[in-house]
Amino acid sequence: xKRLDMSDRDDRxxxxxxxxxxxxxxxxxxxxxxxxxxxxxxxxxGFDVEEIEDLRLAVDELVVSFxxxxxxxxxxxxxxxxxxxxxxxxxxxxxxxxxxxxxxxxGELWGGDGELSRQLxxxxxDEHGREQxxxxxxxxxxxxxxxxxx
Amino acid sequence: MSEDNGxxxxxxxxxxxxxAPSLRERLETLLAAGHSTLYLDLLDATFLDSTALGxxxxxREQCQRAGGALHLIVTEPRILKVLEITGLATAFPLxxxxxxxxxxxxxxxxxxxx
Numbered sequence: 200x201k202r203l204d205m206s207d208r209d210d211r212x213x214x215x216x217x218x219x220x221x222x223x224x225x226x227x228x229x230x231x232x233x234x235x236x237x238x239x240x241x242x243x244x245g246f247d248v249e250e251i252e253d254l255r256l257a258v259d260e261l262v263v264s265f266x267x268x269x270x271x272x273x274x275x276x277x278x279x280x281x282x283x284x285x286x287x288x289x290x291x292x293x294x295x296x297x298x299x300x301x302x303x304x305x306g307e308l309w310g311g312d313g314e315l316s317r318q319l320x321x322x323x324x325d326e327h328g329r330e331q332x333x334x335x336x337x338x339x340x341x342x343x344x345x346x347x348x349x
Numbered sequence: 350m351s352e353d354n355g356x357x358x359x360x361x362x363x364x365x366x367x368x369a370p371s372l373r374e375r376l377e378t379l380l381a382a383g384h385s386t387l388y389l390d391l392l393d394a395t396f397l398d399s400t401a402l403g404x405x406x407x408x409r410e411q412c413q414r415a416g417g418a419l420h421l422i423v424t425e426p427r428i429l430k431v432l433e434i435t436g437l438a439t440a441f442p443l444x445x446x447x448x449x450x451x452x453x454x455x456x457x458x459x460x461x462x463x
Contacts, residue, residue, distance in 0.1 A: 227367040234363075234396075237363045252427055295374050309437050315399040315406075322434040 216281035217243065225272040225291065233276055236239045237287065244280035244298055245344050253323040254285060259340045260316045261327075283344035291311045292342045355379075356416065356449040357447065363395035372402040376419075379412070385417025387428035390447060397428045400434060409441060418442055 213313045221236050237258040240249040262274060270292035279286045320327045320340060327340040356379050360372060380388055387408070391397070409419040420442045423429060432438040 217383050226364075230366050231363065256396070256398060256427075256431070259396075262400065263400055292364060314404050319399060319431065 214239075216279050219278040220290040221276045221278070223274055224274040225274050225294065229274075230259060230262050233262050233274070233289075236276070236278060237285075240278040240280055240285055240287075244285050245283055245346075246285070246342075247345070250342070250345065257320055257327075257340050257342065258287050258289075260319050260323075261287060261340060263318050264329075264338055265289075265291050265336070277296065281348070284341060286339065288337055290335050292330065292335075307318045354448070355384050355388055355420075356458075357388040357390055359390040359393075361395075363396035364394055365398050365399045368392065369400045371402045372401065373408065374448060376404070376408045380408070380411050380415065380422060385415035386411055386420070386422045387412060387417070388444075388448065390415075391421060391423040391428055392447075394423070394425060394428060397431050399435075402431065402437065406437070407442070420444060421450075422447055 200204070208267040217240075219236060220238060221232065223232050237254045238251050241254040246254065260274070262276070265274075273292040275290045275292060277288045279288075324340040324342040329336060329338045331337070353358075358372075358375055358379070360368070362368075364372065376387060376389070389405070403421065405421070412419045421432075422444045423431075423432075424445050429438065432441070
């Protein structure tokens with residue numbers, strides 16, 4: 200893990216969104232860091248156990264959805280929670296090697312089964328999408344706490 | 350289930366991108382050894398993502414082509430939920446406990462991931 204930056208430690212209800220940034224090398228054995236952080240953010244946002252488990256699986260699906268992860272690349276995740284809503288954005292900083300899965304443990308499965316991943320995200324979160332940001336693909340999700348005020 | 354007895358593979362913990370390749374290799378090794386029916390014990394598994402599901406789907410198809418099946422032993426609600434969301438809950442024979450495995454070498458077929 201390169202960085203875990205809790206830029207705002209206000210707890211839920213504090214009025215300002217809390218943002219946590221996480222970056223780690225694109226390695227299959229480090230994807231668990233994304234799940235761990237999602238669980239922490241979900242708990243801070245007041246999610247119940249079921250919602251936290253949904254969020255853990257959903258962020259895993261975000262990270263493994265990148266077909267173009269390269270050895271030496273870096274996964275960047277940005278978690279924001281605000282008034283019972285968690286937003287997670289994921290981008291990949293390319294590595295140096297030419298083959299997408301070269302040198303990555305589990306790399307041949309990176310990109311996963313897009314249809315299964317989409318089905319899971321559809322069921323687990325309120326919104327999710329993929330878009331270009333600053334020339335790089337970004338996948339994101341948003342999940343609201345069940346009892347959050349609209 | 351005795352007529353369907355096949356090797357049992359036990360996996361526990363979180364089955365994700367880091368674990369799915371070794372699981373696929375283990376299951377495909379058993380297929381290559383001539384087994385067409387396999388049992389995958391997920392009783393102590395706590396997490397299953399789409400990469401692991403993809404492996405199960407692939408191996409299931411291989412088992413079926415060989416005239417057998419991939420049986421899943423699972424009670425964990427989180428994993429059952431994943432199977433249901435993806436419409437795969439009816440694609441595998443599901444069991445709530447291990448079948449009679451007399452005649453199999455469970456120890457040799459056990460793959461653990463903490």
